[in-house]
Amino acid sequence: MSEAAIIDGKAFAARLRQTIAAEVAALKAEHGLTPGLAVVLVGEDPASQVYVRSKGEQTLEAGMHSETHRLPAETSQAELLALVERLNSDPAVHGVLVQFPVPDHISQAAVVAAISPDKDVDGLTVANAGRLASGLPALTPCTPTGCMMLLRDQLGELSGKRAVVIGRSNLMGKPMAQLLLAADCTVTIAHSRTKDLPAVVREADIVVAAVGRPQMVKADWVRPGAVVIDVGINRIPKDDGKTRLVGDVAFDEVKAVASAITPVPGGVGPMTIACLLANTVLAAKRLNGVGE
Amino acid sequence: MSEAAIIDGKAFAARLRQTIAAEVAALKAEHGLTPGLAVVLVGEDPASQVYVRSKGEQTLEAGMHSETHRLPAETSQAELLALVERLNSDPAVHGVLVQFPVPDHISQAAVVAAISPDKDVDGLTVANAGRLASGLPALTPCTPTGCMMLLRDQLGELSGKRAVVIGRSNLMGKPMAQLLLAADCTVTIAHSRTKDLPAVVREADIVVAAVGRPQMVKADWVRPGAVVIDVGINRIPKDDGKTRLVGDVAFDEVKAVASAITPVPGGVGPMTIACLLANTVLAAKRLNGVGE
Numbered sequence: 001m002s003e004a005a006i007i008d009g010k011a012f013a014a015r016l017r018q019t020i021a022a023e024v025a026a027l028k029a030e031h032g033l034t035p036g037l038a039v040v041l042v043g044e045d046p047a048s049q050v051y052v053r054s055k056g057e058q059t060l061e062a063g064m065h066s067e068t069h070r071l072p073a074e075t076s077q078a079e080l081l082a083l084v085e086r087l088n089s090d091p092a093v094h095g096v097l098v099q100f101p102v103p104d105h106i107s108q109a110a111v112v113a114a115i116s117p118d119k120d121v122d123g124l125t126v127a128n129a130g131r132l133a134s135g136l137p138a139l140t141p142c143t144p145t146g147c148m149m150l151l152r153d154q155l156g157e158l159s160g161k162r163a164v165v166i167g168r169s170n171l172m173g174k175p176m177a178q179l180l181l182a183a184d185c186t187v188t189i190a191h192s193r194t195k196d197l198p199a200v201v202r203e204a205d206i207v208v209a210a211v212g213r214p215q216m217v218k219a220d221w222v223r224p225g226a227v228v229i230d231v232g233i234n235r236i237p238k239d240d241g242k243t244r245l246v247g248d249v250a251f252d253e254v255k256a257v258a259s260a261i262t263p264v265p266g267g268v269g270p271m272t273i274a275c276l277l278a279n280t281v282l283a284a285k286r287l288n289g290v291g292e
Numbered sequence: 293m294s295e296a297a298i299i300d301g302k303a304f305a306a307r308l309r310q311t312i313a314a315e316v317a318a319l320k321a322e323h324g325l326t327p328g329l330a331v332v333l334v335g336e337d338p339a340s341q342v343y344v345r346s347k348g349e350q351t352l353e354a355g356m357h358s359e360t361h362r363l364p365a366e367t368s369q370a371e372l373l374a375l376v377e378r379l380n381s382d383p384a385v386h387g388v389l390v391q392f393p394v395p396d397h398i399s400q401a402a403v404v405a406a407i408s409p410d411k412d413v414d415g416l417t418v419a420n421a422g423r424l425a426s427g428l429p430a431l432t433p434c435t436p437t438g439c440m441m442l443l444r445d446q447l448g449e450l451s452g453k454r455a456v457v458i459g460r461s462n463l464m465g466k467p468m469a470q471l472l473l474a475a476d477c478t479v480t481i482a483h484s485r486t487k488d489l490p491a492v493v494r495e496a497d498i499v500v501a502a503v504g505r506p507q508m509v510k511a512d513w514v515r516p517g518a519v520v521i522d523v524g525i526n527r528i529p530k531d532d533g534k535t536r537l538v539g540d541v542a543f544d545e546v547k548a549v550a551s552a553i554t555p556v557p558g559g560v561g562p563m564t565i566a567c568l569l570a571n572t573v574l575a576a577k578r579l580n581g582v583g584e
Contacts, residue, residue, distance in 0.1 A: 130422025133470075134462050160487045168473060170426050177481075178425075181460060184485040186492060189469075193476040195452045200478060203495070 004228075004258040007150055013270040016149070017062055020277050024063040027281070027290065035284035036065030037095040037121065037276070038087045042080060042106065043073035048099045055097070055273055062277050065092055077106045081114045088116040094287055095121035095280035118287055121279040123175065132178045137286070139279050144176035146271025147208060147229050148183065154227055154260050155206075159184035164201050166190045166217070166248070167210035172231060176208055197221070207258075209248035219253035228254055228261040231268050296520075296550040299442055305562040308441070309354055312569050316355040319573070319582065327576035328357030329387040329413065329568070330379045334372060334398065335365035340391045347389070347565055354569050357384055369398045373406045380408040386579055387413035387572035410579055413571040415467065424470050429578070431571050436468035438563025439500060439521050440475065446519055446552050447498075451476035456493050458482045458509070458540070459502035464523060468500055489513070499550075501540035511545035520546055520553040523560050 027033045037059045041052045052068060059066035069083060080102070087096045096119045098111050117127035123141035131138035151158060163185040167173035173189060180187045190200050198221040201207055209217050210231035222228060232248030247264030255261050262268050319325045329351045333344045344360060351358035361375060372394070379388045388411040390403050409419035415433035423430035443450060455477040459465035465481060472479045482492050490513040493499055501509050502523035514520060524540030539556030547553050554560050577583070
């Protein structure tokens with residue numbers, strides 16, 4: 001059996017951004033509509049600053065309106081919620097994203113609840129979880145949305161495939177399962193309480209690992225020919241005292257068994273911001289009654 | 293191997309109603325709170341009239357406040373929504389239930405959307421689907437809620453069990469899967485597009501059949517010792533030209549394999565109204581800030 005195809009999420013995301021840029025250009029030309037994303041950062045967390053900068057840059061590169069609101073760490077919850085409210089009603093803004101984590105004196109749940117579901121391009125609100133669970137048009141979380149794009153690109157039709165999602169977080173595992181179910185997969189959700197996890201994973205044509213445990217999924221867990229999507233991003237020590245990033249899948253051994261696999265880094269990761277842009281375009285179209 | 297225990301849903305529901313009546317008495321005595329359920333019936337569908345009468349009677353028997361609003365078939369959607377709005381803000385009413393189907397000129401989705409999520413004792417609203425999917429306190433649909441009670445009664449701890457739900461409706465299959473997942477089962481959702489459904493069902497410690505296909509689940513689909521919950525209610529012809537009710541499970545053969553099984557009728561069915569009362573008490577407590 002030959003080695004797995006390595007799914008190049010970086011290249012896929014670059015193509016997706018081009019498609020989005022073309023759609024944005026068409027929306028401007030045909031409808032006078034410029035999709036806009038507002039990102040709010042409270043405090044000066046270094047990693048958050050990097051993410052927020054990337055989001056702003058990629059939004060601009062796609063020809064969209066971008067605004068970044070940098071607030072001091074001592075901003076009160078009321079001030080933050082007031083800004084979210086303003087963005088909710090700003091017709092130039094179609095996506096509102098508050099970068100998490102927020103400082104401890106601010107309730108993350110209160111912030112999420114304040115975001116208009118129609119502008120909730122991170123797919124975090126209870127309203128969007130409910131729409132997704134009910135089969136209604138929703139804004140879905142970016143990472144599982146990106147995983148679905150990679151799977152469709154790799155496999156074409158997903159109907160009838162057996163999919164196992166390892167992990168059941170609200171942001172990743174649960175919406176991933178909903179999206180796979182909507183694509184007519186037979187979906188199993190496994191988690192820390194699952195007994196004989198290797199046997200459960202071996203049933204799958206599609207394995208999505210999203211648990212945050214470095215290299216947990218081994219070669220003998222994977223049915224030969226399965227497609228493996230690795231959502232984990234874990235930093236582990238190297239021999240030289242430095243660190244490196246690995247996923248939840250033991251990549252080097254699983255690639256000898258799977259038919260296709262995402263690497264870490266360079267697999268699912270680059271899809272997330274691209275899907276954020278796609279969600280913003282989708283939100284802009286829905287808010288303006290432009291057909292999808 | 294001995295025959296399966298037959299799960300007596302009728303007796304369980306009767307005990308549940310007694311427990312609810314005791315809790316209602318305590319809420320009245322200690323908090324001056326009488327849980328109230330309002331049921332709205334539009335038109336004169338004979339089956340709906342029977343259901344609505346049963347709901348009213350059982351609500352009263354539990355010591356709760358019951359009101360039934362019977363509207364003519366020609367009631368406009370606006371009139372119905374206005375009534376729902378009134379019930380939403382009536383402090384004597386903690387559960388609002390509109391009996392479906394409604395006449396064709398009324399949008400069922402619009403009616404559901406009008407019901408306050410805090411009084412949505414049928415668990416139909418997108419808000420409650422989202423709360424359930426997000427692990428937040430929700431009002432959950434009555435039939436899956438009843439199935440969970442029967443399973444807990446039969447099995448005790450559900451953590452780590454493999455559960456297969458056949459069927460993915462918004463009212464039954466999907467919330468059932470969410471409830472089993474919240475109970476730490478490893479959950480698979482199967483449906484019409486599932487390949488080799490018998491093999492998938494054979495993996496399960498818990499089988500929940502909710503597809504509406506008479507006697508579909510056969511003995512050789514069921515792992516010996518599994519617990520089988522049959523949600524189907526199908527009417528099939530008898531030899532004498534009359535009809536009889538059967539479930540989605542071939543009861544006579546499966547009971548030789550399963551460790552426990554619900555009959556049809558008399559299994560899941562009687563649980564539904566009892567869970568409606570339980571949801572109304574839960575809603576009354578939450579709306580009044582009385583601890584659960």
